[in-house]
Amino acid sequence: MQDAVPASQISHAPLVGVIGMPIAHSRSPRLHAHWLARYGLPGHYMPLPVMPEHLAEVLRILPRAGFVGANVTIPHKEAVLTLADTVTDRAALIGAANTLIFRPDGKIHADNTDGYGFIANLRQHAPDWQPDRGPAALIGAGGAARAVVASLLDSGVRELRIANRTRLRAEQIKAEFGARLVVYDWAQVGHMLEGATTVVNATSLGMEGKQPLRVPLDALLPGALVTDLVYTPLMTPFLAEAQARGCQVVDGLGMLLHQAAPGFERWFGQRPEVDDEARRIALG
Structure with missing residues (x-):
């Protein structure tokens, strides 16, 4: 800039x-x-x-x-x-x-500066986060997701899994950002989380006034970093469940x-x- x-x-x-x-x-x-x-x-x-x-x-x-x-x-x-x-x-x-x-x-x-803000928030609240420690999983493929994809790849994430309710949008992002992206069907989001060390919700699901984010979190790794771009409420149900499963969570306000x-x-x-x-x- x-x-x-x-x-x-x-x-x-x-x-x-x-x-x-x-x-x-x-x-x-x-x-x-x-x-x-x-x-x-x-x-x-x-x-x-x-x-x-x-x-x-x-x-x-x-x-x-x-x-x-x-x-x-x-x-x-x-x-x-x-x-x-x-x-x-x-x-x-x-x-x-x-x-x-x-x-x-x-x-x-x-x-x-959205991607910068996303990474700076993680660095501030999870200073031990290592983006190259394992795969990242991204839920959503809208405008905010594109900034997250760019910043995660730039930070050293080696494999970035992505799922969106409309698969075509996820496929379009993969076509633009390359081979490190792996597209999952929306019905397979739970499987997408297996082994992921960084998990991001980039949808508006879970925001006050919106539908909840209904994603099975059984496969979440204890100790994984989980963040939500939603910040109303600060502790979304998605983050609350991840925290209860032993994950480190970072809210979206930062x-x-x-x-x-x-x-x-x-x-x-x-x-x-x-x-x-x-x-x-x-x-x-």
């Missing part, structure tokens, strides 16, 4: 927002407001509800309105790639961007916090600390 926008090129407090639809539920504004206050930095971070048909126009206007960047969430993470002037290799590989920098000349630079840190540093010039206070603020 490119360097922070020099303060000398900003004539007022820098503006940043999170673009999505809907966006009122986003925890990012309170997190960034906390970091701005903590470090005594000028700036504002705000929710920006944008319909898909208005995205291109909004992205042209924001740099002229004093914005130095933006986060991007559903449903715009794929569309911004076609609207950006430059795209990082990892954003192109994942097929989505979540972090934008508006350069002084108005050009838009797009990056994806991924949200860590993926936000690189953008904050580029926009406001300070690397923020992801600590218990940041978690408390994000949970509201």
Whole structure:
């Protein structure tokens, strides 16, 4: 990702927002407001509800309105790639961007920090985790799963098993990411967990208001690292059962916090600390 926008090129407090639809539920504004206050930095971070048909126009206007960047969430993470002037290799590989920098000349630079946030969360809460110790198993093949796949492979996972309710989506990811991926039928998810030392739920199943994740966990290895991208609730039924089976569990909130840190540093010039206070603020 490119360097922070020099303060000398900003004539007022820098503006940043999170673009999505809907966006009122986003925890990012309170997190960034906390970091701005903590470090005594000028700036504002705000929710920006944008319909898909208005995205291109909004992205042209924001740099002229004093914005130095933006986060991007559903449903715009794929569309911004076609609207950006430059795209990082990892954003192109994942097929989505979540972090934008508006350069002084108005050009838009797009990056994806979701994979970074995923790995940083594991490293923080499971410092002894060894990605190459055994196979990893990934449940789900949506947009978030692509970032997880890229980051796990980059971290040294030698075999990555993946299952999705629609098998074709998992097959598409394998076609793009290569031979280290092994696709399982959804009905075989329980078998996919056999011998896996890292297990990830990248679906929204188990989230408050969603259907539960009904996956047999009998084959889970005691001592395996199990994580869920869902963080409402923090301790999902999936994590609770894994913990009861002797697994080390990591909730999904830290991924949200860590993926936000690189953008904050580029926009406001300070690397923020992801600590218990940041978690408390994000949970509201």
